[in-house]
Ligand SMILES: [Zn+2]
């Protein structure tokens with residue numbers, strides 16, 4: 001197996017505190033950690049997709065701060081019509097890596113630092129997971145599927161008799177501002 005593209009050697013960085021170090025790394029992220037693809041509620045970063053980290057490393061007291069941007073393509077299904085949708089994720093990151101000590105083993109605020117390498121993979125993975133859209137739409141006004149026949153309403157009316165308003169939503173209609181149109 002080739003070495004992970006997300007491992008950054010930190011020996012030199014640690015020797016020169018105060019000097020910001022820029023790192024640009026890219027590679028697949030889906031299979032680097034745990035072997036699972038990144039998936040949230042039907043949207044995902046495809047397992048073989050190229051993610052990118054464009055970050056600065058700063059030596060701080062007791063650790064290293066990593067800040068910058070993480071990006072990757074994503075894909076999923078429109079929440080309303082189920083057509084494939086996708087795009088590019090961009091996430092700002094600012095995280096701290098610290099060596100683990102006995103008292104900080106369960107420190108969930110920071111990433112572990114061990115040996116002479118800093119592993120960007122968990123940071124990239126976490127940032128992308130948080131950035132994945134939970135309920136993507138193919139377009140903001142997607143008409144969705146007919147609840148009766150399942151036809152894609154973007155293709156035009158399906159001919160079904162649609163009940164004017166579900167009584168459960170009548171309350172919400174009453175809350176809508178009036179006097180428009
Ligand atoms: Zn749609």
Ligand SMILES: [Zn+2]
Nearest residue numbers: 146149158160
């Ligand atoms: Zn229909």
